[in-house]
Amino acid sequence: MRKNIILCGVGGQGTVLASRLISSAAMARRIPVLSAETIGMAQRGGSVFSHLRMGEGLYSPMIARHEADLMIAFEPGEAVRLLPFLKQDGRMIVSSRAVMPVTAALSGTGYRPEEMLAYLSSRVAGLTVVDAEKALQEVGSPKVLNLILLGAALRSGALGLDPEDLKQAVRRLIPEKFHELNFRALDYKA
Amino acid sequence: MHDEFLMGNEAIALGALAAGVNVVCGYPGTPSTEVLETVAKRRDGSVYVEWSVNEKVAMELAGGASYAGARALVTMKQMGLNVASDPLMCLEYIGVKGGLVVLVADDPGPISSQTEQDTRSFAAFSKVPLFDPSSAEEAYRMVQEAFDFSEKYRTPVFLRPTTRVSHGYASIRIRDPEEYTVHKPEGFEKDSSRWVIFPRLSFANHRRIEERNALLHDVFSDSPLNRIEQETGLPKDIRKGIAAGGFSYTYVMEARASLGALRTLKVSTPFPFPEKLAVTFLSGLDEVLCVEELDPYIEKELIYICGKYGLKTRILGKMTGHMPLSGENSRDSVQAAVAAFMNIHLPAEPAEEPPPLPVRPPVLCAGCPHRASFYAVKQAMKGQKTAFCGDIGCYTLGNAMPLDMVDTCLCMGAGLGIAQSLNRLEKDRSCFAFVGDSTFFASALPGVVNAVYNQAEFTLVVLDNSTTAMTGHQPHPGTGHTMMGEVVEKISIESILRGIGVSAVETVDPLDHALAVETVRKTAALPGVKAIIFRSPCVALFRSSAQVTIDPAACIGCKKCIREIGCPALSFRDGKAVVDAGQCNGCTLCKQLCPVKAITGGESHA
Structure with a gap:
């Protein structure tokens, strides 16, 4: 199995843990993994991404344009920014909730997330929009957007992993007191 | 052996531990920082690890450890090598006993650095051999090889990952701790003819170094680290090849897989260059494209070799306009360059016009005390002729609108010298130098001594958030603990400044806005060198749950809170300011400047 996955969002949203x-789930299945991500100054509220590649015979952890099988976007504007990386028939999971940059608050203009979502739905056949506001409220924590999006990616089939693979990864990487909450987020269906 | 999913920097750290490293020291700097942190996490008790006060001191410690026969690793980013260059240049002349590996992470882009300097060129300048890994896995093997090599040839050795190697992750097969090499330092032996650098010794050793490096051209030509990947499946008349090194090699190999496999030279030891191997590679080729980042290093070496051996191969790259002169390569940019080189036409990208995308420059975190410090100075000095000399760290972000409080930024500690000169040339300009607490210890002290001695006039502002924040929260002399886990006496910034003779030293909580403004006003008006220490911990380390709330009925929508401080937790919706509970840390700076007291809650500061 070969898979190219891009996760993107705004620094602080939890893309790295996702x-x-x-990676941990794929490794447990003995699938070789390469990945790369934004670290450093951009993490302070800037655009961030993770590239993740699974499979044999890969050289670079970076993904080229039109090469991603799956994109998990934590923010609609960032989804549009990295859309050129998605394959023609790639799947995209996107959170509906916008993170407004400080520049937008200053100029008073902001940007319109609905425009971004409309643009995405006109171009991505395999698009799943997750109503983040509603999902976070129903799961009962503002901190688990990453697991909610991972759950949606799992159910889309494009991740190539089973729910149990990811639950094992949660057990390995996240402190036990948060397991129950994270499982709930992973299993959340709108 | 076992498999682990490791960041390149973690792989380097574990490789060093597997090689029996005894001493690891360095100074934090993106993208190098995680190497030392991983050593600290994964070492057994026999390995000594420290964050040194700066890179020069770290290099000298590593040198001393090597003199005693220990294997030493010293870590820094490329800017740090500038600071450490004095001891390193001399160490190359003196030579080493225990293996000494100098880990310098370069930053093409640059992504978080002031320059795009190339440590390969520094290697040639300093005559120190350099290993250039193109993946985390290769870096793991290279660091082990580098220790043996260093001891065999009695020279420090560079290991130079770039950002994508340092911060890339891969599943790697590594040694178990029981399989680690054990290296026992023999101890220091007095021998002034070896350890004391004098002109006569330098003359003799200079010749020895040049002879050794000439030999290393051959050694590296025969090393499996450097290799030729043969052309396959191409028409015979294609007499073209690619030379690549570092992370760009992975881009080239991906392009080979999709465009066709040209003969490829992988350069893993750019200095000393594998000359014989390069001649073998070049023979029979009409054109070679060099794919590398930062300097046209391989390109110049190949041009030199063509001249030396009378080869007619045309060498293409940065200097011929076939590759970009600055910035990072990418899968797509290398794919396009290789395709053009092979006369393959890639399908044109369809023109897309997405809606305007949000611009996201990095900003100070919500509740960051630096925002309050900058705002206090800004308010206090309103209407006066000023210069705000910034420095390297999170607080460089004070340049962003609306704060706009960084007029200059050069390198660590430079703001002090710049402020002194700006005032000396314009006595009516009130000059400020801002430094963080870690930067204060690393590189501000000579500037303060200089200012007091030479009767300069400026205000030093120390933004003390009790950590090295930008690089991910490392301890430093003011934090009271070390990388070995010891609790130690905190070194007091106030005592140092008073000891040097700074006339006024004031400490204030920047989040008490009125008092902070008053302190700046009074202190800046004094003659000579004076200092204000804004002390408040980094919000990323000490998160508060006491958030502010904005009463929509009371908010008059004047936007003062948004316009004045640019906090990412504040935005404006339906004519009212709103606060994002997910981000607010309750610093209350907005609350203190709201003209109608519509904001309540948060931590108490005044």
Whole structure:
């Protein structure tokens, strides 16, 4: 199995942990994994990404344009930014909730997430929009957007992993007191 | 042996431990920091590890350890090598006993650095051999080889990952701790003819170094680290090849897989260059494309070799306009360059016009005390002729609108010298130098001594958040603990400044806005060198759950809170300011400046 996955969002949204959970799950299945991500200054509220590649015979952890089988976008604007990396028939899971940059608050203009979502749905056949506001409220924590999106990716079939693979990864990487909450988020269906 | 999913920097650390490293020291700097942190986490009790006060001191410690026969690893980013260059240049002349590996992480882009300097060029300048890994796995093997090599040839050795190697992850097969090499330092032996650098010794050793490096051209030509990947499946008349090194090699191999496999030279030891191997590679080729980041290093070496051996191969790359002169390569940029080189036409990208995307420059975190410090100085100095000299760290982000409080930024500690000069040339300009607490210890002290001695006039502002924040929260002399886990006496910034003779030293909580403004006003008006220490811990380390709330009925929508401080937790919706509970840390700076007291809650500061 070969899979190219991009996770993207805004620094602080939890993309790195999500990427680590997928890697850990794939490793447990003895699938070789390469990945790369944004670290450093951009983590302070900037655009961030993780590239994650699974399979044999790969050289670079970086993904080229039109090469991603799956994109898990934590933010609609960031989904549009990295859309050129998605394959023509790739799957995309996107959170509906926008993170407004400080620049938007200053100029008073902001950007319109609905425009981004409309643009995505006109171009991505395999698009799943997750109503983040509602999902976070129903799961009962503002901190688990990453697991909710991973759950949606699992159910799309594009991740190539089973729910149990990811639950084992959660057990390995996350402190026990958060397991129950994370499992709930992973199993959440709108 | 077992498999682990490791970051390149973690792989380097575990490789060093597997090689029996005894001493690891360094100074934090993206993208090098995780190497030392991983050593600290994974070492057994016999390995000594420390964050040194700066890279020069770290290099000298590593040198001393090597003199005693220990295997030493010293870590830094490329900017740090500038600081450490004095001891390193001399160490190359003196030579080493225990293996000494100098880990310098370069940053093409640059992503989080001031320059795009290339440590391969520094290697050639300093005559120190350099290993250039193209993956985490290769870095793991290379660091082990580098220790043996260093001892065999009695020279420090560079290991130079770039950001994508340092921060890339891969599943790697590594040694178990029981399989680690055990290296026992023999101890220091007095021998002034060896350890004391004098012109006569330098003259003799200079010749020895040049002779050794000439030999290493051959050694590296025969090393499996450097290799030729043969052309396959291409028409016979294609007499073209690619030379690549570092992370760009992985881009080339991906392009080979999709475009066709040209003969490829992988350069893993750019200095000393594998000359004989390069001649073998070049023979029969009409054109070679060099794919590398930062300097046109391989390109120049190949041009030199063509001249030396009378080869007619045309060498293409950065200097011929076939590759970009600056910035990072990518899968797509290398694919496009290789395709063009092979006369393959890639399908044009369809023109897409997405809606305007949000711009996201990095910003100070919500509740960051630096925001309050900058805002206090800004308010206190309103209407006066000023210069705000910034420095390297999170607080460089004070340049962003609306704070706009960084007029200059050069390198660590430079703001002090710049401020002194700006005031000396314009006595009516009130000059400030901002440094963080870690930067204060690392590189501000000579600037303060200089200012007091030479009767300069400026205000030193120390932004003390009790950590090295930008690189991921490392301890330093002011934090009271070390990387070995010891609790130690905190070194007091106030005592140092008073000891040097700074006339006024004031400490204030920046989140008490009125008092902070008043302190700046009074202190800046004093003559000579004076200092303000804004002390408040980094919000990423000490998160508060006491968030502020905005009463929509009371908010008049004046936007003062948004316009003045640019906090990412504040936004404006339906004519009112709103606070994002997920981000707010309850610093209350917005609350303190709201003209109608619509904001309540948060931590108490005043």
